[in-house]
Amino acid sequence: MRISKHKKEKRSRNHTPDLSEDNYIILLVEDNDDIRFIMNKILEFHDYKVCHAKNGEDALKVLSEMEKSPDIIISDIMMPKMDGYDFFRAISNNSQYSHIPFIFLSALDSPEDIRLGKLLGVDDYLTKPIVEEDLLATIAGKIYRNKKRVEVSEKLKQLLLEKETQIRKGSSDELEGKLFFIKVDWDDRIGPDLVYNYPNTSKVPLEKIGTQIFQAISTIYGQGRLTEAEGILINIENFKMAGYALFDSFADEKLRSGANEYMVAVIAPIITYYQSLQIKKILLEVSEEFKKMKKIRMNMYWDAIKEIFETS
Missing domain, CATH: 3.30.450 (Beta-Lactamase)
Structure with missing residues (x-):
């Protein structure tokens, strides 16, 4: 991977959706110090706030100490203590974190490995070495889609609340003079x-x-x-x-x-x-x-x- 030297104005046209001025948080789980360093530089250069962990066990601890949940999790698979598979299962079984988009970024690049990762239910599976533009496009796309999902969910909740209020008002009107x-x-x-x-x-x-x-x-x-x-x-x-x-x-x-x-x-x-x-x-x-x-x-x-x- 390499760090792009293009200016931000050019970069913003290259990868997908507009995420406005929000500083999104990425949890990066990677045991290789060099890869973690390079990815951190890339992501921070593109205005992402990055939190780190060297394995799944450390990542769960980092998550528990974060004031705000990350907007996306990027995790290696082959790691000590707790590998990416077990880390993903722990995230999937936790209602507080299961909604967070999760991406595997791994050197395991055989079709069988990729198929297994996707069968587990991850949002995407990227292989090393990764092209910077592909990584940024994938991150932006997943965050954007999740953002829209949350917006739709909130609108649906509001509609249900309004409907419930109407039903209650209707019930109240029907009871008028009969209770x-x-x-x-x-x-x-x-x-x-x-x-x-x-x-x-x-x-x-x-x-x-x-x-x-x-x-x-x-x-x-x-x-x-x-x-x-x-x-x-x-x-x-x-x-x-x-x-x-x-x-x-x-x-x-x-x-x-x-x-x-x-x-x-x-x-x-x-x-x-x-x-x-x-x-x-x-x-x-x-x-x-x-x-x-x-x-x-x-x-x-x-x-x-x-x-x-x-x-x-």
Whole structure:
């Protein structure tokens, strides 16, 4: 190999794509001091920043200490401690580095050796002695292609993020006026009594729905027999709604039964089993807060309830 004496303006027209003004980083893994020295001169002359290692084992250590991953790796094959094959396998199995373009530059130039290198999955296989222009063109091409791949990947991520946002917004819009929280108390005189609902305006007959759920659960568990919180997922077919209700109670000597029994519930068009598990956690918190403070601060929980339906 030799160092070109052409001026930079002429060189830039000779090898492919425009990589703008970025100073790309190359990890050069080569055990021969003379070759490493010559390649370093060539690459630095063309504004690449070069990091060195004498074998695969040293290269892995260099990689772990780099603040920024290299833009390309060029590696010899026949090296002590860890050869190029094992080094490439280590890179391929590491998710942090496996995306980095990898080039073998080796004196092993038989068709079988080149075929083996390519079968392993390297991005390119160059043989020694290498022509400077070929080396620079290969490096520029691999970096450019990887740069475009990253750009496309980022654009795709952005599109997916925008799509997900639209889906969530759509889900949120669909839930508007169809998602509710209710609290129903048991009144010894009148039976189930809707004492709280959020939002506080609704065209849905929440009082009838609350009464229907309470009576259905009372049939299952029996009135006055609730000693700890019990939850149930129920379809309210006549109203084309579903509900997840948590029944709870606390001691109250003022009442004839000696306990204040109540139900807190989330009402929606559809509630899946997975959603019900998440809703239960929130309703348990709501119930405990009510026992302590005798009031419900629904603004603390409403966003969490909506998020369950928007994201699952």
